[in-house]
Amino acid sequence: xxxxxxxxxxxxxxxxxxxxxxxxxxxxxxxxxxxxxxxxxxxxxxxxxxxxxxxxxxxxxxxxxxxx
Amino acid sequence: xxxxxxxxxxxxxxxxxxxxxxxxxxxxxxxxxxxxxxxxxxxxxxxxxxxxxxxxxxxxxxxxxxxxxxxxxxxxxxxxxxxxxxxxxxxxxxxxxxxxxxxxxxxxxxxxxxxxxxxxxxxxxxxxxxxxxxxxxxx
Numbered sequence: 001x002x003x004x005x006x007x008x009x010x011x012x013x014x015x016x017x018x019x020x021x022x023x024x025x026x027x028x029x030x031x032x033x034x035x036x037x038x039x040x041x042x043x044x045x046x047x048x049x050x051x052x053x054x055x056x057x058x059x060x061x062x063x064x065x066x067x068x
Numbered sequence: 069x070x071x072x073x074x075x076x077x078x079x080x081x082x083x084x085x086x087x088x089x090x091x092x093x094x095x096x097x098x099x100x101x102x103x104x105x106x107x108x109x110x111x112x113x114x115x116x117x118x119x120x121x122x123x124x125x126x127x128x129x130x131x132x133x134x135x136x137x138x139x140x141x142x143x144x145x146x147x148x149x150x151x152x153x154x155x156x157x158x159x160x161x162x163x164x165x166x167x168x169x170x171x172x173x174x175x176x177x178x179x180x181x182x183x184x185x186x187x188x189x190x191x192x193x194x195x196x197x198x199x200x201x202x203x204x205x206x207x
Contacts, residue, residue, distance in 0.1 A: 021188075023200045026178055027070065029085055032092035041126045042091060048115070048122035049090040053083040055102065055112040063108055064081050 073130065073172045075181035076102045078202045085206040094177055096122060096168045097131040097155070107112070130171040140166035143193035152189055168188055173197045180205045 038046065073093060076099045078086070086093060100120055107113050123129045132140070144162050147153045153161065165183065169190040172179045178198035181187055185198040 023204050026198060026200050026205070027072075027101055028204070029072075029089050029206045030185075032089050034089070036093060038078060041122075045122040045126040045128065046090055048119040050087055051115045052119035053079075053087055055109070055115040059108060059112050060080065 071177050072180045072200075072205060073168065073177040074099060075168055075179055075183060075187070078180055079103070079104060081182065082202055082206050094128050094130055096171050097129055098164045098167050098171075100129070102164065130175065130177070132167045132171055136167060136170045136174070140170045143170070143190060146193050150192075152192065162186060162190070168196050169194055169199075180186035 035042070071094055073094045073096060074086065099118070100123075104113065104116050107116060140163070144153070144159075144166050147162070147205050148155045165186045169179060169187060171177070173194045173196060176181070178200060179187055180200055182202050184199065184201050187197070191199060192198045
């Protein structure tokens, strides 16, 4: 995937006129299109990711967030 | 080609989004450490272990090298010398963020985080480090 707006900018230049940092050159989640067919490894990763995130959510509900 | 490397701070808010884009998201072993170390239930630990194995098989885990530790420590040292962080803070302050930043910096990934403040500091020492707030990336 190519970065938006061409070449990577130097971080120090990533300011717009408002003094706010400009992230427009970086891709967004929506720019990464999910594959229609997943390899066996990616199917395993999909399942493991879902289970891990669900377990994390359940722990947060039970005990609150403690890692940040 | 640049890919997102997630910081731990993203997890509380963006689980659904992470799951949806799981194919393209990379994780640092530092993040896995933080998640694992704060786990309470044994069942969660077992799921993290399966996730670790799956991430590793799919080549989605980045582990800092010895040199990454060295460079990250030097970056934090320079922040202290420049008085950009308090010199009396513990040596481990910014350690994990610096290691995640270093992993991204050397591999052309960009960091997705809710903790822009710490990574902005590190950008002063790693000028080509790319960081984006999670809200910008996922929304």
